[in-house]
Amino acid sequence: MSDRWIEWAQQLQAIAQNGLTYNENPFDIERYQQIRQIAVDIIAAHSDMEPSYILDLFNREIGYATPKVDVRAAVFDDNKILLVQEREDGCWTLPGGWADVGDSPSEAIVREVYEESGYHVRAVKLLAIYDRNHPRHGHPPLVHHVYKLFFQCELIGGTPTKSFETEGIAFFDELDLPKLSLTRVVPSQIARLFEHYRNPTWQTDFD
Structure with missing residues (x-):
């Protein structure tokens, strides 16, 4: 219950964004701007972000409000999983x-893996x-509502290479994981990906 504030703020922002997108009445526009400001105030009151x-x-978001899409790769080698160390x-x-406009999901993950690790991969299966937002995942609150797509990827080449976003690239054993960037991935998700790796006939997880 403690993190419901972010869900409420996201819903208010979505209402405001949709209203500002489809309404031309100046009085309604003002009301939707007020709703957006309430969402801003809620997040500012519960975080260290400036209003x-x-x-x-929020103002950058235009058109009908939908969740953003985050793609993540599960690249396995010798029963270990590829992780990158975030400079941030x-x-x-x-x-x-984030998936880019113009990319298919598999294209997006192949590009992201190469840009962040230097490895070439091929997406072979959507695992989850x-x-x-779902509380069972335990991510810290984020301004945006996000769907996370986890792809199993086959390693096909390349060499580990740092990027402007990453300062480390390595494969880790399931029982010897480093400190994780919890805004991006949580331990239970990596554990589930290892289970999928050991059970290739499993169907895709969702929600």
Whole structure:
């Protein structure tokens, strides 16, 4: 119950964004702007983010409000999984990030893995689609509502190479994981990916 505030703020922002997209009545526009400001105030009151920063993020969102898509790769080699170390927080995560407009999901994950690790991979299976908001995942609150797509990827070449986003690339044993960047991935998700790896006939997880 403690993190319901972020869910409420996201819902208010979605209502405001949709209203601002489809309404031309100046009085209604003002009301939707007020709703957006309430969402900003809720997030600012429960986080260390400046209201102006939050409002700028929301103002960039146009059109009908939908969840953002985050793609993550599960690349296995010799029963270990590939992780990259984020420069932003010094913690480790599965390679991946926001899907770009114009990319298919598999194209997005192949690109992200190469950009963040230097490895060439091929997407072979969608293992899971998770709602980042769902409390069972335990992610820290985030301004945006996000769907996370986890792909199993086959390693086909390349060499480990740091990027402007990453400062470390390594394969880790399931029982010897480094400190994880919990905004991006949580231990239970990596554990589930290892289970999928050991059980290739399993169907895709969702929610």
